[in-house]
Amino acid sequence: MHIMEGFLPSPWWQIWWILALPCLIYGLYKLKKIMEENREVLPLLGVAGGFIFVLSALKLPSVTGSCSHPTGTALSAITFGPWISAVLGCIVLLFQSLFLAHGGLTTLGANMFSMAIVGPFIGYYVYKGLDKLNVNFFINVFIAAFLCDLVTYCVTALELALAFPATSGGLIPSFAAFLGVFAVTQIPLAIIEGLVFVVIFKYIVIL
């Protein structure tokens, strides 16, 4: 779920940019270090980024309405770790806003924070944690991808609620309202994304 251009008023869009930037910069620092050790990683990251974009640009079956599509970031989180995912996610989000009008430039900070930072972090650590607990690989992938999506959606709702708290009751009712309105599309979407990733990983494992 992307926040559209123009939706977040000042100072909120600036705040999210300021929160997202350090993560991006640290990600870039990490990326640079990895590339110095092993330059072969660049082409693979490039292709992975392309893959995430394309995946997110394809409309999922059976979810109608709105611009709902998989975030795809779970994939990079599991394979490359959360910091690199922040960089990849940032580039992909930028291209999404420019090529598909999904998201925007002022709201890029907020979208980055939810989709390229918090989501992948949760996905990654859940995946690592469950992996340690010897949970079945595919169930693990499902949960990680599902949570990655779900958390992204919750954070987005929170971002919206912070910018527009309810006149009566403040943050909580507003958060609930945004959460509820988008639940119709986002929860099925998260489940489907989880399933899709299971199929993808099944495919990869078989080959």
Next chain:
Amino acid sequence: MNYELFENIAQTSGLRDVHPAVKLILGLGCILISVSSNSFLTPVIIAVSISLITIVLGKIHLMFYLRLLFIPLGFALLSVLVIVFIRNSGDVLFSASVFGWLTLTITTGSVNEGMLILSRIFGGMCSLFFISLSTPVTEIFSLAKKCRLPDCFIELAMLIYRYIFILFEQAEMIYQAQVMRLGYMKRKGSVESFGCMAGSLFIHSWESGEKLLGAMDCRCYNGKYALLGEQGVFFGPALFLTILFLASLFRIMILSCNIQLFGGLIT
């Protein structure tokens, strides 16, 4: 599937030869004024004027552009609806009780705010469309390089850019092949089909990545990538007009900051 990436249109835009910096200043300037505006008036003016620039100067089909405006509609309407119901202030215009426990109220203040947000979204989106439809990302790369963004960031972005198009074509082919063999016809199995496509695409991508590495090596890859090609000509009058345009919008924004649908200020 039939996706139309804006990039392809930008490559043939009527504004292709204007220096990308001018276009970015115009687009970003409009976005910022739009977001900062306190009245719905300025964003609406921006939406209309920048759309005209995109359509007339950029030579974009009118019908195509109108269809684009539907993209933000779903998100915008839902979110604005929430705002209209939860941000009450001023006189009550409408109130109804649903399910017995939930009372939905609309007030002049909330309508004003909803209007404002909606207009900002359209002002912002139209400005974003302007950038997307007139400035190829290939030129933004050059600009980014001049702005001293880190090399590894730009290089990665360029590679992703290239692969977006390659993989898109493949995804489209695979999807078509599945449809021809009656995939996606029923809900049951659609997710499976989609997963299969994504998985197969992933394998393709991975192989491409490995081949790419070889191709780069074949051409003496030494850790260097970015190099600027020719740029659009820097056109002084265009910059002047842009700044004039932005300045007048800024003026309008300040003058119109108190204009609301139902009078009254947003606090």
Next chain:
Amino acid sequence: MNCILELTDLEYHYPNGPKALESVSLRLMQGEKIALVGPNGAGKSTLLLMLNGMLRPDSGTVRFRGEPISYSRKALMNLRKQVGFVFQNPDHQIIAPTVFQDVAFGPVNLDYTEEETKTSVDEALMYVGLTEFGRRPPHNLSGGEKKKVAMAGVLAMNPDVLVFDEPTSALDPDSARSIMELLDELHHAGKSIIISTHDVELAYTWADRIVLMDQGKIILCSKPTDAFSDKELLAEAKLSKPVLVELYDALCELGMAKSEKIPRSVLDIVGILGMEHHCCRGCKAPGFIVLEDADFLNEDLAERIVHDEAIQIIGGMGSVAKKQAKDYGIPLTYTHGVIDKCLLKAISGQNCLIITSGGMIKRVLSRVEEFNAESGNTIEIVTFDNYLHNN
């Protein structure tokens, strides 16, 4: 003959693109082989995608068995079951992790029972000669094998019309030949086939009708010999003449050939030159051609074939014949272009045996008859039974 697919005045342009098709009209008859020929970007693939409703024309109608296509979900499903489409690049079509699963994709979507699915997949795999490949993952098959899997995937739905986009592109000559033979066999089994290609030589020898395309328009639709002798049209479509036509033209210009019949094969050229120079006919006693139905082949007959010294050349046509020959240990001299090659050998005095089956037997008879009539030769065809009696 019935008209299976009929396109009338199709116009199409891709969103924000230039026109891809311009007033295109075409009829595909039951049991016909059509080749669309033209340079890249001529609109060949776009036209093919119209045939099974993947693209919807801006204007004009597509009729299937006389009925205009309705683009409802259900109608499309029915249409696509009957008009099978094989992609240029099998990598885009084959996506399941095993060959069996991939071929079963269509049948499963058609709600076949497990039993039916298995039968149709097995049949399709047998047809393309990959019976033992069912459990293998497709990604380490060769290019030709992948193409065959892609074909099997479509055949498993048992369509009436087969559409092939560049069936031989990127294949080595051997794989390309075996794909083209499969197409021939499917044709003999009664399917209507339409292919797109930019291989002029291939289209020239294979198709019943050639459709020349350029810049979204059909610039010619006629018999191969007519299509490829029009120099201006070929230049317009940026194609070159098939080598044999070029040679023939050069010979005509020099006064070395006069026959009205444009050659379609090496055999035809030899015939033309022979007629002209009165050298081929009569200077050697021609051999004869023995015809054997592969379905009646047995060990005893095979034994006799192998040891018969009067027969120098053995050709096998079709997958059944080749399989039989292999099983009974009959060494095949030719496995492709069999009729023409045997005729060539026959006129130079050698005796040939052709093993084939089904509809292809008729094909042999008619081709030999036609050749005799045209070239003035008298190559005899005898069935194997008669041959055995006479010896």
Next chain:
Amino acid sequence: MNCILELTDLEYHYPNGPKALESVSLRLMQGEKIALVGPNGAGKSTLLLMLNGMLRPDSGTVRFRGEPISYSRKALMNLRKQVGFVFQNPDHQIIAPTVFQDVAFGPVNLDYTEEETKTSVDEALMYVGLTEFGRRPPHNLSGGEKKKVAMAGVLAMNPDVLVFDEPTSALDPDSARSIMELLDELHHAGKSIIISTHDVELAYTWADRIVLMDQGKIILCSKPTDAFSDKELLAEAKLSKPVLVELYDALCELGMAKSEKIPRSVLDIVGILGMEHHCCRGCKAPGFIVLEDADFLNEDLAERIVHDEAIQIIGGMGSVAKKQAKDYGIPLTYTHGVIDKCLLKAISGQNCLIITSGGMIKRVLSRVEEFNAESGNTIEIVTFDNYLHNN
């Protein structure tokens, strides 16, 4: 002639795979054109990847200009600058978001200055005829254009040896022809070229030497006419004879041709048949061929060429000649296979003009001389200056 690349007893197998190369030895001479021919999976690509050190053989040595390759990073970089490799699929090779950036990739990594980079990129783009494409993104180019960009990317590094993996695969005939002409031009400019292909006809007419490969082994390495007349070897490599060779064999078998020289073009066949039947020589007065150096072309000459009624056919060879002809408004009858086509026209009594430049002038002279000697014709070549004087 110097030996540029020499492979001795190469053995290679992919990790976990079967043997891909088995005792492969091959020498590539300065200025030679070699074609590797064989079915898919014969090891052609593997062999090519050895040439610039992309793969390292399990055993055996690769020598470049007499020195064994060292696989250090720096040595490899130096090698790859001199041995340019063009991939089969340009999508795998084109990396950057614009044509200019992509072609500049090699030069930039070779630490050329910005000035040098720009010059070499411009030159390379001019060479392939894509000067105005610099700012375009590669994804909306056609297949042939992409291939040319990939070539330009390699040419910008100015290598001595060019390696092409399947240069014409998946291209339509027109694009394939223009790629092959580029190869010819590069060859005339002194580059050594090695290509892999499974297009028998292409290899037959283009190469100086044919290397037949099958199952990782080189099974034959000889002149095209020898390579493609060995029936058993061809069958082993699952290839078929080129059409012209097949025709020639049939004619020989029927006693209609006896010449010892196996034909490589339609012209050769016509020559052979003409010799045999004493019909082509003498029955018409042959025309002549006028040769004009494209570098000396000017408006005045162009004017005279266009209006000269004695010249019926005009052919242009090479990118310079074609560009000049276009600039001066000279209509070209032939733009490919020019010499042979003009010779064919000349023996049937028409006069031709060939516009070309550089090393290709010599090519025309030697080909005509060779043809005259072989066929007994007496086609005259005059330079344009002489032609003007005589008229």
